[in-house]
Amino acid sequence: MEETLMDLDLKEREEYVINMGPQHPSTHGVLRFETCLQGEKVKWIRPHCGYIHRGIEKMSESLTYPQLVHLTDRMDYLSAHINNEAVALCVENAMGVQVSDRVKYIRTILAELNRIASHQLWWSAFGMDLGALTTFFYGLRDREKILDIFEESTGSRLLQSFITPGGLMADVHPNFQKRTREFITYFRKKLPEYDQLLTGNVIFQERTKGIGYMSLEDAINYGVTGPSGRGSGFHCDIRKIAPYSAYPLVKFNEVTYTQGDTYHRYLVRMREMWESLDIIDQLIDNIPQGPIMLELKAIKPPKGEFYQRVETARGELGVYIVSDGGPTPARIRYRTPNFSNLFIINKIAAEHKIADLVAISGSLDLVIPDIDR
Amino acid sequence: MQVEQLTTVIQTLVPEAQPGISKQYPEFIIPAARLHEVAKHLKENPDTYLDYLFCLTGLDRKDGFHVVYHLTSTKFPHIVVLRVILADKTNPMVATVSDLWKAAEYFEREAFDLLGIKFENHPDLRRIFLDDDWVGYPLRKDYKDSFTLER
Amino acid sequence: MYDFGPLVNSITSWLDTTFSPFWAGLISMVLLGLVLLAFYAVLGLYLVYAERKICARMQNRLGPNRVGPGGVFQTIADLIKLLMKELIFIRNADSFLFNIAPFIVIVASIMAIGSIPFAKGLQAIDLNIGVLYILAISSMGVIGVLIAGWASNSKYSVIGAMRSGAQVISYELSVGLALLCIIAYAGSMQFSEIIASQEDGWWIFKGHIPAWIAFVIYLVAGTAETNRGPFDLAEAESELTAGFHTEYSGIKFAFFFLAEYMNMFIIAAIATTLFLGGWLPFHIWHFDAFNKVMDYIPPVFWFFGKTAFVIYLMMWFKWTFPRLRIDQLLALEWKYLLPINLMNLILISFLILMQWHF
Numbered sequence: 001m002e003e004t005l006m007d008l009d010l011k012e013r014e015e016y017v018i019n020m021g022p023q024h025p026s027t028h029g030v031l032r033f034e035t036c037l038q039g040e041k042v043k044w045i046r047p048h049c050g051y052i053h054r055g056i057e058k059m060s061e062s063l064t065y066p067q068l069v070h071l072t073d074r075m076d077y078l079s080a081h082i083n084n085e086a087v088a089l090c091v092e093n094a095m096g097v098q099v100s101d102r103v104k105y106i107r108t109i110l111a112e113l114n115r116i117a118s119h120q121l122w123w124s125a126f127g128m129d130l131g132a133l134t135t136f137f138y139g140l141r142d143r144e145k146i147l148d149i150f151e152e153s154t155g156s157r158l159l160q161s162f163i164t165p166g167g168l169m170a171d172v173h174p175n176f177q178k179r180t181r182e183f184i185t186y187f188r189k190k191l192p193e194y195d196q197l198l199t200g201n202v203i204f205q206e207r208t209k210g211i212g213y214m215s216l217e218d219a220i221n222y223g224v225t226g227p228s229g230r231g232s233g234f235h236c237d238i239r240k241i242a243p244y245s246a247y248p249l250v251k252f253n254e255v256t257y258t259q260g261d262t263y264h265r266y267l268v269r270m271r272e273m274w275e276s277l278d279i280i281d282q283l284i285d286n287i288p289q290g291p292i293m294l295e296l297k298a299i300k301p302p303k304g305e306f307y308q309r310v311e312t313a314r315g316e317l318g319v320y321i322v323s324d325g326g327p328t329p330a331r332i333r334y335r336t337p338n339f340s341n342l343f344i345i346n347k348i349a350a351e352h353k354i355a356d357l358v359a360i361s362g363s364l365d366l367v368i369p370d371i372d373r
Numbered sequence: 374m375q376v377e378q379l380t381t382v383i384q385t386l387v388p389e390a391q392p393g394i395s396k397q398y399p400e401f402i403i404p405a406a407r408l409h410e411v412a413k414h415l416k417e418n419p420d421t422y423l424d425y426l427f428c429l430t431g432l433d434r435k436d437g438f439h440v441v442y443h444l445t446s447t448k449f450p451h452i453v454v455l456r457v458i459l460a461d462k463t464n465p466m467v468a469t470v471s472d473l474w475k476a477a478e479y480f481e482r483e484a485f486d487l488l489g490i491k492f493e494n495h496p497d498l499r500r501i502f503l504d505d506d507w508v509g510y511p512l513r514k515d516y517k518d519s520f521t522l523e524r
Numbered sequence: 525m526y527d528f529g530p531l532v533n534s535i536t537s538w539l540d541t542t543f544s545p546f547w548a549g550l551i552s553m554v555l556l557g558l559v560l561l562a563f564y565a566v567l568g569l570y571l572v573y574a575e576r577k578i579c580a581r582m583q584n585r586l587g588p589n590r591v592g593p594g595g596v597f598q599t600i601a602d603l604i605k606l607l608m609k610e611l612i613f614i615r616n617a618d619s620f621l622f623n624i625a626p627f628i629v630i631v632a633s634i635m636a637i638g639s640i641p642f643a644k645g646l647q648a649i650d651l652n653i654g655v656l657y658i659l660a661i662s663s664m665g666v667i668g669v670l671i672a673g674w675a676s677n678s679k680y681s682v683i684g685a686m687r688s689g690a691q692v693i694s695y696e697l698s699v700g701l702a703l704l705c706i707i708a709y710a711g712s713m714q715f716s717e718i719i720a721s722q723e724d725g726w727w728i729f730k731g732h733i734p735a736w737i738a739f740v741i742y743l744v745a746g747t748a749e750t751n752r753g754p755f756d757l758a759e760a761e762s763e764l765t766a767g768f769h770t771e772y773s774g775i776k777f778a779f780f781f782l783a784e785y786m787n788m789f790i791i792a793a794i795a796t797t798l799f800l801g802g803w804l805p806f807h808i809w810h811f812d813a814f815n816k817v818m819d820y821i822p823p824v825f826w827f828f829g830k831t832a833f834v835i836y837l838m839m840w841f842k843w844t845f846p847r848l849r850i851d852q853l854l855a856l857e858w859k860y861l862l863p864i865n866l867m868n869l870i871l872i873s874f875l876i877l878m879q880w881h882f
Contacts, residue, residue, distance in 0.1 A: 025762050040850050055511060057512060134583050138583075206849075218475075223425065223426065309427070333428070
């Protein structure tokens with residue numbers, strides 16, 4: 001029998017539950033927030049994921065190690081290079097081989113370019129979430145330059161699958177250094193424009209300051225990493241904790257704030273773009289010569305279990321390979337940053353307004369395929 | 374804390390703890406019954422202070438289901454891996470650590486969803502990715518359904 | 525120089541002499557209705573095109589540039605598309621209210637246009653309470669919005685409608701008080717008299733700083749009343765998908781869409797009439813040659829030029845600012861705009877009493 005409004009008791013009738021998603025402009029993908037409202041105020045949020053669960057971990061069990069990179073691209077599609085690098089490093093460490101310095105440098109440069117591109121897209125979409133539609137075009141205008149560099153060197157714009165276990169798929173294009181250097185000078189001029197358009201805006205500051213406070217304890221407890229965690233003062237930058245590739249060679253700062261609100265999560269990403277530019281600046285002019293691919297008979301890690309942590313644009317990515325010595329992993333596990341970052345939303349967005357929920361979920365920078373895998 | 378010291382801490386706590394499979398991080402195999410107690414001690418002990426659980430993995434191995442806890446500290450640089458082997462493959466069950474690390478609540482839901490490992494006292498043990506009426510646990514090695522490709 | 529009064533009078537007298545009074549009235553009503561409707565449609569299309577071009581300019585884009593030279597026919601193509609789209613009927617919606625809501629919104633804006641003076645004598649009806657009439661009619665639009673949100677039987681829609689209701693009711697006050705400042709200066713609510721009082725200078729120049737304050741408040745509150753710009757909470761697409769018109773499709777959606785642009789035009793036209801001298805040309809004191817040249821430009825151009833300027837301002841801040849939150853929106857009105865406005869009105873009354881304005 002259909003339940004009518006009168007059958008519900010008074011308490012339940014006051015609960016006004018709306019589903020934000022799976023198709024909703026502010027969830028940036030197929031994520032569903034079951035949101036309970038009281039007027040404009042959000043009482044609780046229950047995130048539901050799994051709408052884009054493709055079973056990447058299951059699929060990976062039947063793929064060889066070099067094939068894994070094609071699936072990792074499709075987890076956090078905005079940090080494809082960094083995801084690839086995680087798998088590559090894990091397999092290389094398992095086999096106990098070292099790639100050449102050239103590969104390390106190029107990997108780091110690509111990863112940092114990828115991080116900038118990801119933050120640009122986040123900035124664009126974050127402005128949209130807050131209703132400043134113009135940011136989208138400013139962000140994408142500059143992201144295009146990075147995608148062009150990627151396209152020239154890797155042949156692909158979004159899902160490059162360029163970094164593979166043992167090295168790189170191919171050498172970078174001869175123009176790579178020149179264009180990257182051009183991009184650095186170009187983007188250093190354009191970044192202040194971002195601040196002029198959004199950061200300094202009074203409405204923007206009113207909308208974000210003090211909204212969605214995440215304490216350091218909560219960030220650690222929920223495992224919120226990446227810029228979202230660093231906005232609360234969580235020193236979780238894997239590039240500093242466990243440096244890999246060329247990161248030990250470069251000087252950069254781990255951007256942290258202690259305020260932990262939406263505005264400071266925003267600032268972390270803005271400043272990270274500057275840091276990434278500095279990292280690329282230090283590396284781009286002295287890429288050493290060397291082989292781009294190790295000459296390995298077979299990419300087959302020995303029996304054992306191996307873990308590799310890297311810092312993607314959204315936080316800590318862990319790759320856990322369990323090998324039985326065969327050509328395919330016995331089990332592969334991805335500890336993806338967005339999965340852990342998502343579930344704090346109820347804690348930090350409850351008791352705020354609907355508009356704040358959108359701002360907060362935007363400031364966590366969720367990429368849904370990375371949650372669901 | 375150095376590996377030797379960590380080993381002593383854990384050895385005094387659980388004498389039956391064995392050194393783990395992986396050599397990458399200090400790893401200990403803990404009996405399932407004592408896991409929660411060990412985890413609580415390691416988290417609250419000011420010398421270890423393992424307050425950040427960065428990965429919780431369920432594995433389907435020949436000797437049973439493994440649950441692997443990757444723990445690190447925000448104060449110290451050490452990483453500790455705890456491993457629980459659940460030999461009973463029909464009803465794998467281990468105490469939850471979601472009361473210690475909130476992150477574990479969702480990792481455990483994922484392990485339950487894909488491997489069918491049950492976590493005692495878990496506040497909300499539901500499937501997280503698959504439909505509620507999904508039959509079977511896809512990451513188990515003996516999982517079969519109508520569209521699994523045979524290699 | 526350009527007086528449309530004799531033309532209008534000759535048509536009226538011809539109608540009066542040819543037909544009986546009943547038929548003459550009916551024919552003039554139909555004629556006016558047709559003229560206004562045609563004007564409404566053309567202006568709506570042009571405004572949509574202008575918005576798309578201006579927004580494209582702000583966003584480093586080109587905007588529509590395929591249909592016709594510079595894309596001028598793009599909105600006509602869009603209109604044809606909207607006309608041919610299916611009108612989706614929502615099963616659990618209140619069908620009578622659901623269907624009538626877009627008409628309420630659009631009728632309110634058409635009625636408001638009737639009393640706007642485009643040039644001397646070019647005004648459908650010159651009411652002696654013109655400003656009051658416009659305020660009354662334009663706030664009827666919100667009833668349509670509320671009905672649309674309620675009748676859609678969608679949760680997002682009803683939140684959007686409630687937001688819109690709270691917003692328009694609040695900002696109506698500021699609009700009214702800001703206009704009251706100028707009414708106090710001009711001493712009349714009749715549009716023709718308000719314009720006549722600006723023959724020797726627009727109120728924004730004659731009215732000292734209080735007139736500027738009133739103008740800024742009017743622009744902010746007016747933008748909020750049209751549910752536009754940083755105040756588009758009722759249809760905040762990142763929060764409520766599309767707010768009150770989520771469930772509408774085809775031409776019914778187009779009605780809401782068109783009404784939004786026409787409301788913007790009305791707000792801008794009132795700003796022009798009350799603050800910027802309406803259709804009066806721009807004069808500089810003692811520059812007689814310059815003033816003579818300005819007089820030769822037809823008043824219609826002056827009116828539309830000034831209106832376009834105000835519309836451009838409104839579009840400018842729509843495409844630059846993030847959206848406000850509902851509590852900030854209401855705080856802005858009740859805690860800042862309204863008290864400032866009241867103080868401003870007292871100040872203006874004092875200025876008028878002391879005869880300090882020009």
